[in-house]
Amino acid sequence: MDELRIGIVGLGNMGGTYCGQFSAGEYKRCRLTAICDSDAQKLEAANAGDAKRFSDAREMFESGLIDAVIIATPHYAHTTLGIMALEKGLHTLVDKPISVHKADCERLIAAHTDSSVVFAAMFNQRTDPRYIKLKELIDSGELGKINRINWIITDWFRTQQYYSSGGWRATWAGEGGGVLLNQCPHQLDLWQWLFGMPAKVRAFCGVGRYHEIEVEDDVTAYLEYADGSNGVFITTTGEAPGTNRLEIAAEKGRVIIEGDDLQWLRNEVPTSEWSKTCQGGFQKPAQWEITIPAKGRGPQHVGIIRNFIEAVLDGKPLIAPAEEGIHSVELANGMIHSADIGQTVNFPLDGATYEAALKKKIETSTFVKKVDESAGKAADMSSTY
Structure with missing residues (x-):
């Protein structure tokens, strides 16, 4: 793979910030090809160029338009969307915390069964x-x-x-x-x-x-x-x-x-x-x-996303593997x-x-x-x- 196609779910403060970073050219060898939120106004207003807009995450995951996804929704959805993305074979970066409670962390981590799929967490500190x-x-x-x-x-x-x-x-x-x-x-x-x-x-x-x-x-x-x-x-x-x-x-x-x-x-x-x-x-x-x-x-958030991209394209070790997010x-x-x-x-x-x-x-x-x-x-x- 020479270029990584990335989608973002959740266009609040952090998701919107990530969109802006992609539009500003912060990330190389990748494209923001899809974004998703249930709020039509946020989809319309997002600074995401010609990225395809989706109101349903599953539809975006199954669209064939993305190889990887950044999940930046409220906390409980990190688990359900993370599991869905991993089961679809998508490289996945989950914002913090990876789940609300330990049992959900265990469910999310258990869904990461394919070692070729990169699974990271946004621990930018x-x-x-x-x-x-x-x-x-x-x-x-x-x-x-x-x-x-x-x-x-x-x-x-x-x-x-x-x-x-x-x-x-x-x-x-x-x-x-x-x-x-x-x-x-x-x-x-x-x-x-x-x-x-x-x-x-x-x-x-x-x-x-x-x-x-x-x-x-x-x-x-x-x-x-x-x-x-x-x-x-x-x-x-x-x-x-x-x-x-x-x-x-x-x-x-x-x-x-x-x-x-x-x-x-x-x-x-x-x-x-x-x-x-x-x-x-x-x-x-x-x-x-x-x-x-x-x-x-x-580099904070930008550094974690760059590392995520490099982990997918080059096999570089992750700074923050999602499995460590359970702690x-x-x-x-x-x-x-x-x-x-x-x-x-x-x-x-x-x-x-x-x-x-x-x-x-x-x-x-x-x-x-x-x-x-x-x-x-x-x-x-x-x-x-």
Whole structure:
């Protein structure tokens, strides 16, 4: 194959952005040949050149006009459309999260039976130089054993109008969660990508703490690993201006990512070794102050789509295989479930148990959402942050 023919399903904020990128010539050796949305106005307005317009995804998948598809719809449809696309033999790129809950992730992943079909996820933060360099430090052993992780990611501020702009937003039936399912899949993916999956979590979720919504908009979670290391993950959409600070305490010092670059206060002697051999009671090991430059944020969404195209045409390894998307969903599910039952939750999470709990939430919900009709139907089909 010399040229990849791509379709996009869902023309909200992200799908519309992808259309514009194709029209602007961001991607080589490919063409946007089809787009799909149930909203006729969005189909008409889309910046997609002469791409064929479809109102039905199955019809587009069976049209013979595409070799690959980008799915940028609201969350629950990621599973159903992803399965449909994979069963049709289409190379598939699913926006985050790959599914709402672990059981659906397992169903989606099980549909990927043909290894020649490329299946990727939109975890664009994996292209950020800061996190790439941190992963290199961890994987090389330069930091030594990690003892503690703190991530405060509270710069997701959203207004009530944001939540009122679409009926699916911040509801159990429409989105399957709040800040953990919408804003934080990237950070949860990075957490497991960098540090692996914990053994257990105890979380506290504020449901509608700052907004008139029925899902979590404030989370504090404690995560514990099998080797005794631990971490705290704090997030919300209710604080302004908010903070984005990742701090890692390891045997060979402390690394902080806050803004540009990595700040590494490096121990000349590992902490545990110094503790056992130092003859004094209060002295700390000598340290080096190291700045590891990591300017910019990398190619982000464009980088993931380019990588997807190269994986199909050239066999290049994926930056973000979709199968790895189950881990961020499992972390989000585990945190919500822990808060719901008021107990520590062990990993791996029982997907069926969580699915049943989520269904019960939907069935018993009495929340009546105020939707700003002036925002129009377009907001209902947006896959946004």
